[in-house]
Amino acid sequence: MKNKILLMIAITFSYSLYAQDKKFDISLKSPDASQISKSTDMPSSTYTGVISSNIPIYNIKIDNESFPITINYHASGVKVKEVASKVGLGWSLSIGNTSLSKQIFGEEDRGWVPNIPMDENYFTPNDLQSTSYALAASITGFNQDTGNQDLYATKRDTQPDIFSYSVNGVSGEFHYDHTGKIIQIPYQKVKIENVFKITDDKGVIYNFIGGNSVRNLGGSTPTPQDIQVTDYVIESIVYPSGKKIMFEYDPISYGYLSNYTKKYSYPIQDCQTTLGNSDASAQDEYDEYPTYSEVLKEFILRKITFPEGEININYSTREDIVDGKKISSIEIKDKNQRLIQNYQFNQSYFISTEQIDVLNYSNQTSSLMKKLKLNELVETIENKKYQFQYNEDMPLPNRFSNATDYLGYYNGQSSNTGIEYVEYNNQIYGLGDNKEPNINFAKQGSLNRIKYPTGGSMDIEYENDSFYFNDYEKKISKNKLIVSNTDPMQTISSQTTQTQINFKVKFLSTINPQDDGSGSLPVGPHFVGEILDANNTVVKTFLVVKDYDFLLPAQSYKVRVRKSGSVPSSEYASLELEWFDVQNPLKDYDKNVGGIRIKKIVKKDSDNTNALIQNYKYVLENNRTSGEYLGDKINYYYISTSPYGTFGNSCSRLVITNSGNANLTSINGKPVAYKRVITEVENTSGTENYKTIDYFTNYPSSNFTFAGQPFFLYANNQYARGILNKKEFYNSANNLVEKQEFDYEFDYKLNEQSADYLYSPELTIQPYVLNIIAVTLDTPTTFPYYKASFQYYRYSINSSWVKLKTQKNTRYLNNQSIATTSNYFYDTTYKHLNPTSLIINTPDSSQKTIYQYAHEKGNQKLINANIIGIPLETEVKKDNKTISKSETKYDDPANLFPTSVLSYDLQNPTVASTEVTYDRYDEKGNLLQYTTKDGIPVAIVWGYNKTQPIAKVEGITYDQLTSTVPVSGIVTASDNDAADPAQESLLLDALNSFRKQSALSGKLISTYTYDPLIGVTSITPPSGVRQTYTYDPANRLKETGVRGKNSAGSYINKKMSENKYNYKP
Template sequence: MLKQFALKKTWQLNFLFLNMLASPCLIAQGLPELPSIIQPTPAVAELGKYGTYPVSMNTGIPNISFPLFEVNVAEISLPFSLSYHAGGIKVNQEATEVGLGWSISGNMIIHRNVLGTPDEMPEGNFNMAVMDFDEFYAKVSQGGYSEIEENYYDLKASADGAGRDTRPDMFNYNLPGKSGQFMYASDRTYMTFPYEPIKILRNTMGSNYAFSIIDEKGIEYRFRDINKILIDDSPQPRNNYITDWYVTEIVSRTKKDTVYFEYETCGYVKEQKSYYQMMESNASGLEEESYSIVGQEEMRLKRISYRLGEVIFNYNTQRLDRTQSSAKSLDNIRVYDLNDKLVKGFDFSYDYFTANFGLSGYPDSDTKRLKLLSFSETSAAGSDMYKKYEFDYESNISIPRKGEFSQDLWGYFNGKLNFSLIPSKSVQGNDFYLSDLYGTTYCCQNPTTAEQNTTYNIGSANRAVDTSKVRMCILKKITYPTKGYTTFKFESNCYTSELVGTPTVVYGAGLRIANIKNYDFDGALESFEEYKYGVSENGLGEKLFNEDLLFKDYDDYTQEFWEGEMPYTGGCTGRASSWHRKYMGLEVYSALNYNGGNLIYPEVNHYQGTDLSNLSKTKYEYNLVSESILDAPAVYEPKRYLNSGNYANLCHNWTDSQLVKKTSYSKSGGVYTPIYLEEFIYNEIYSKTDYGLLFKELQKYIEATCIRTPGSGGSPYYFIANEFLYKSRAYRMTEKKETSYLPTTSEALVQTTTMSYDNTDHMQMTVSTTTSSDGKTLVNKMYYPDDITSASYLLGGTLTTLQNNAINRLNSDGDIHNVVVPIQREVYQDDNSNGAGDASELISLQRTNFKDWGGSVVLPEEISTLKGVYNSSSNPLQSRIYYHDYDDKGNPIEVSTASGIHIYYIWGYNNQYPVAKIENFTSAQASNVQSLINAVVSASDSDDSQADEDLLRTALSNLRDSSYLSGAMLSTYTYDPLVGMTSMTDPKGYTTYYLYDAFNRLQFVKDDSGKVLSENEYHYKGQ
């Protein structure tokens, strides 16, 4: 009898649920096999080691997450995890419903950043293309009195975000395994950043302007529930607009399955303050405060439902760190099968981080932050058994209240007793000379000579980074159900700054991981990982931002006004102007980020092992492909438009950091020697550009009682604009070189693979060429629906009209949009070394022919192959596997090989699992036993207990005893839905049983007589 124990090692135990219907196998040589319909017999729950946290090497941010559950139905697969962002906790960061720094990943959302006028407004980008530079220039050109007046107020409205739009809004989307941005372009199509072969649709009916995204596999994500935001600025309120769209339905490719998402609203109101210091003509430059009240209709996920079950999120406990009665923490998650039987559950336990720095007397909503203490996976049986994960955080650093001014420029705690957010600096008066704003000598009243010779003190805050404070509230330890644990050590990011001219090493932009240690339950070190950053481990990263713009914390403009109302005539005696510089105190200097970080490290050395004196090493080297709207030709310098307040919103920088080299080393005698090298080359394979308008009201006009409009003779310099480019791009790996260094010689084995991507409609690799050390080269060619331009396009024979029509439904213009499904694969031996894969060099070919089965069901009908060089007469393509029928969920009912027997499947448990496999049996024969089949399906759908399962076995036994199956071989299966197989009966009638413990892990395997064949024991310390 087999027994397995969880020993001192700290293991993570997960069940793997297999996709029941895999895509047809693509085999370079040999005959294709029948698809694997029946899942393998249950094995021990996969023993994956606790303490494994992959790190994004080029940003230094570890991926700390715990898989919770998955929603799997048809081709839809939705994993949900409890995730922690370890880049640092900011002073004004609000905790989510699962605690500070934590989130439930898997939620799908579209978030909008409104730029200019909201796109859905009458003059917004959805209704008319954004203003271009020619249109702007025409409006600022001189004209008659009425024309200047009309154009002035038109441009004024655009500057205020209420008139003609100047920039498309930017939408951020998040799908399973994919995220990015999109905007509505001037050609009235959606551009994605980076480019992805997805289809975006917008419903213009109703008031929520719902979106749908269809991914490259044909799965549709519908976003209909919304968040609205209302900003009540002091003193002028703005209209509300939609900021977020939440996924409400996910529809399978066949349109036969839908996953539904339900939310509940929890309103959120917050006062946001901003601080500024105004320097202007004849002004003292006192610091001032403004504020806005932000009302946002927050949504939280309440329920996920689909035909196989549901997931419930329960929020019951009132939060102390929020003022609204609807603000509650997530108490638990419950996963149920289709019969409302509990499959698994998760309970969450909380406390609060409480402020202990600065002044007292503030309410809990300012001084407390929700803290996740632990979460537990509860047993499906509802017993007291549970698997508990506990969290410890940095506790030796003082904690400020939310809203405290003790922040560095990135928003992290720095322990300084500041009384504002405006950084302290001294500015010479001649720096306020503003003529260069216009690019001409025309300006306003510039500083006087006395003012130019005066040194002004701006701000009072110390916004420097304190590397000892930035770790405030950060996670530092995780304890597992085994009582083994992992510790994390974080350190500040750093980079080279050229802001003051001389390159200077500065700290900032949050945290990076320094080391990770794993211990067993006795406190013995099991493994150690250490990370050293920068070229030659100098610790320095590359900036993703323009320092001159990010740290430009002021905005320059002028004002023009009429003065001196003339008696009797009502006119004005003259016009005057003044200069203004507004210094801003911002909570966060919002730089652009990549994968959660503001820096990219070009080199990272990763050391790991169990012996601290003999750690293995892997070096990762990255490039940085960066492009910004600032790269576009400029009429005016971008610095006239951009500053700390708008830089991140306006300066979209699409950045790709690509791994170009990975070297593995062994260590001997204190010396590291390379043993394996991987080198990668990337190329841009897609590019599309569009435009927007950087737009600014440079000279503000102040209405007077004697005249209220600019009128004739007004300045043409009220507004400036510059057209800039948006660029949608896609990069793909085009070469991979692998070098294995032989340990006993100086020789090396080298294998090189080149890749081509010839169709951006699907972005899949279409040709790969692999050359090994012996000089032999194999060429692989792949074809997808969009590659097939006619029925006769493919090597191997012409498609039938029905086959070609089915493929057309799969391509990017078709209604199915399954653009990544492979149609044909060809393998060549490149004997003439030209890399082309000539027809005379063909060694194998495999084609999948699709059929329109009705509705949205377009699935394989047959798989054909050939070996050797194709010849329509002597070596034609031959059919090998046939799919004869599918059920209404897209599950195969009958399959066969060209020369073999037919196999018939019966699907039960609400079409989730195959409950019977009948070999040497066809759909035509099934009509003779349809009543018995119906009884099997009905019994499986009702299987909710051991008694129900016995009834199902009886129905399966009745089917087995039918005389119509006398020449067939029947295998039958029973299941606990969302858990696994509970029994398998082979054609001889021998049954094997699979029993699970309270956590739905395989515990026993028994034979037909109840004898234990194998046993799995799972021990945790304290159990």
């Protein structure tokens, strides 16, 4: 199928003077950032009905911290306008779950959001003499000399952009207040600084830089302010030890069509000047335009460097974005450029059969018909292959297809035009799109099977999201009736709830006169078209051939075409009637609105047996859906008010658009979520049969929405949603065996740090949108010449610290229950968000654990480094008696490393003894020497380019060791082994010689060898009996052994254990 889109842009004088209406034209993130943001906006959980499948690439380990590189699939469905990431549709490359992106609301913030008083009495933008007027003019760019908005003026946006971040398992959002202070949503254990540095509570620093520069073109005159930054990339990660992970990027540029807007505009207010001149814009208007996202610069990740090696990401050209790139392979190399793993991305495309040509963008036609698809991920060194299958019962639609449901998912309605019906003031507008969801179409393009390298598989089945609906539901249907002179009288039985019916009638006749404007009526034999009421009284007569448009009271009617006089049988006449029925009944049912959720997951072994089946049921106890609709009311229309003329008049228009408030972005999350979900687990072998029931919190947005608001709102209270407050476990007999209950408190105290905080505790800021709705021309002798009239809307952004207060675990056995309750207590001065004490109560005892952190111990050095989440002192009391107490010291002002560990005498808790001291570190943070409680020093030698310990000697200091024994030999041998694994035997010889040094006689010596990026290969303890470790091609531990002698007295390696890896459901 091939469609032509012509740009019929009807721009009138009144529109050209003012900034284009931006309702729903929200600035989109890049395809990759949009995919990554889904994990924050729609976290994988039974609460959202979404799962995330992660395929591991490599796990970087530094200082006991993991930084996993994976590709992730987010099973939330595919929207028609969605553009695939560089991995493939639905997939993203996850760099340690670390990301930062920005959703622009209104215009991009260039400076902080201007502050206007909360109290309406103190903000008077329509008072020409007030400071409020000058602020409003500055915000909107109103030029008092010309009466227009200056497109090139430096305007100040009034809607804060929302940043989404994720670091080290912590995710959330933040925005700026009007002074430039960063306000978190919700408040987390991270420190966020400009621009942008995020530090977790262990002191790990994540440094981000701007990752792109995009200009969206279409629908308005380009200005310098159209260039925006929506994505940020991680530049470096710095650990307290000084170790780093560095990221290198290549800049690329490309462009793609990101959206196509259609708008029908209908005047709903008498737009006339005070002089009575008719407004030329007071006509129905149609406007359509593509949005071309010109990516002036985007940084694509090329290389990750870490202490033990590097990861290289390679790209090739893709077909669904002109000049765009896709990931073709990922290589993991050690520090000596030895290839450890090599992942090849085998990709193709979802191809649509629907061709849409956009005028002036013929080079984009093919790309609009394609979406990048990941078929396989192959690790070539060991031929480890992941294979992916998708729902492809039918081709995906074109990215600009109109066949979408309310949320923008495919619904198969190929006759849609993009404009739905809207009732306003008893009139019907629009073209009548069918937006009803259809799971058979909505699931197309979604992942339905993963086949693992072991031969095992996972199948995914989807169903439509649903929510409980109890409200009036408006349905608009178009009716058509054709009655000819040969037909009997027909009856119209309208079921509309309107007070009037709008009839559009076409009267055709071969004998009646045509409408020529003279008003002449038929002469001689002719046909008469008639509409009669229930009493057979004629209420409308049709004698002249033309189109008619009129209103009649809502009731039943009869229609006929009769002869007047002796009309020859060869003559013909008909009435073609169209009218709308509007029904608005009170409905109570489980409603589908669009979107998909997980219905079933089936996991199988390599021989397709021993399947584990997981069924998901999103129901309440009464078997009704547990889904709730939490988003804005879905609508595809709004009221646009703009100035007309210069006499203080406004013109209001009803605008119906194809770009609704839910089908472009996931910034406001999934609109449907579930407060009770049952997971039934069944193993076909009968060994596992149980179910769990999850209960979640659900809080709707507190922002009111109405048709008159010409802007896209941020849905607040998202932090309060999806919190697990109860989980129940049932056995195969359906008996409750365990229940976990969680009680959280929403603490709003930290909102007071916002400069925009005033009276409402949950508010961090009340943004607003300011519009010019009228312009008045003063007399020429008055300055300024033009005065604007302003209208503004406020909405709220809330935040909180989500504080766990109580956790109760109850186990049930033989009609008995045993409950354990954990109560958490926090610092009342809000210095940090960690629990300062934990009280665990059981039926038999009570135990209290008291924690002290950097703030409580007054360690300013750690506070400055944000190492505020590590307990420095822990004391445990049972039945109010101290049973243990320990403290970790950080006393060295030169670094952030622990210096000693103390324990306290239980009989005299004020008396401490030293358990261990950490005496010396190298420049990379590696521990070189520690001293035990008994005063015995232990020296450690680091090799493999100072990444791994290769020798530990007890009973000697590090200085004594290095001054009496040549350690450089084993260090050099280990570096050589890192470069060439075949050199390990030489390292073992060097370590054996090291152990035999006379200066180390009587010392306890342990030595170690490794395969860098894989694992330890041997450990030789003081006994001298070497333990060996071998790995399979997937770098997993295969065997362990010990070095011993055979019957002939020769050394051999004896196998001690063997691991076999099979896919387990």
